[in-house]
Amino acid sequence: MVERTSYTPGTPNWIDLQSPDVTASRTFYGALFGWAFENAMGDEGEYWMASLRDLPVAAIGGHNPENTAPDAPARWNTYIASDRIDDVVAATADAGGTVVLPAFDVPGAGRMAWIADPSGPDVGLWQATGHIGSRLVNEHGAPVWNELITTGLDSALPFYKSVLGIDAVTTQMGEGEYTILRVDGVDVGGATRPPMPEAPNHWHVYFAVDSADDTAAKAEALGATVIVAPFDIPTVGRAAVLHDPQGGFFSILQPDLPAGE
Numbered sequence: 001m002v003e004r005t006s007y008t009p010g011t012p013n014w015i016d017l018q019s020p021d022v023t024a025s026r027t028f029y030g031a032l033f034g035w036a037f038e039n040a041m042g043d044e045g046e047y048w049m050a051s052l053r054d055l056p057v058a059a060i061g062g063h064n065p066e067n068t069a070p071d072a073p074a075r076w077n078t079y080i081a082s083d084r085i086d087d088v089v090a091a092t093a094d095a096g097g098t099v100v101l102p103a104f105d106v107p108g109a110g111r112m113a114w115i116a117d118p119s120g121p122d123v124g125l126w127q128a129t130g131h132i133g134s135r136l137v138n139e140h141g142a143p144v145w146n147e148l149i150t151t152g153l154d155s156a157l158p159f160y161k162s163v164l165g166i167d168a169v170t171t172q173m174g175e176g177e178y179t180i181l182r183v184d185g186v187d188v189g190g191a192t193r194p195p196m197p198e199a200p201n202h203w204h205v206y207f208a209v210d211s212a213d214d215t216a217a218k219a220e221a222l223g224a225t226v227i228v229a230p231f232d233i234p235t236v237g238r239a240a241v242l243h244d245p246q247g248g249f250f251s252i253l254q255p256d257l258p259a260g261e
Contacts, residue, residue, distance in 0.1 A: 033141030073247025119152025
């Protein structure tokens with residue numbers, strides 16, 4: 001396992017799920033990954049911090065009624081660390097992107113904004129004060145990888161380089177190409193074209209697991225749908241793509257090295 005105390009700007013640092021049924025989503029992911037939950041909003045709403053060994057790894061909340069139908073399918077969101085969030089927001093339009101939600105303060109936690117790249121996928125920005133993001137990564141049930149899936153790599157990758165300083169290095173992987181996203185020479189995520197025609201452009205979340213086969217089977221027993229059965233990725237590990245009972249897509253990854261190393 002890896003405990004995080006900070007994130008370099010440009011690195012994905014937090015994930016959360018927007019769900020039409022927060023209670024059902026908590027039940028599913030709690031059973032699947034062993035998460036414990038605490039509501040960060042108290043009586044003001046629902047934003048449930050999910051933790052492993054008392055360290056936050058993700059969160060689950062409801063849809064924002066201002067821009068999403070309450071019964072819309074669940075969706076996982078990725079956030080990227082920033083130490084100059086207002087500058088990033090100011091540069092977004094000139095770089096070809098869209099400001100979805102201007103920067104605002106989350107008292108005691110940080111400053112947040114939401115932007116979309118030129119190819120469509122939206123992503124959160126997070127400038128930490130009290131909450132740095134996922135404190136535990138690369139362990140069973142914790143985030144292990146974030147991936148931009150889009151048909152518009154040619155416009156998206158220069159955008160992220162321009163506003164967030166994220167480098168893109170394309171390599172051969174199996175029979176196709178895969179782009180590694182890097183910050184200061186460190187791999188922080190990936191980017192690829194949709195693996196199937198019906199897949200939407202989006203930021204995709206992977207969770208580390210001890211066994212992809214066992215976790216996929218457990219998820220299915222809990223009501224999830226296995227979209228892509230467990231398969232091997234040379235030099236990376238064994239992965240599967242799942243669809244949770246409330247409609248959220250996510251992947252699991254059993255790394256070639258034990259999760260946490």
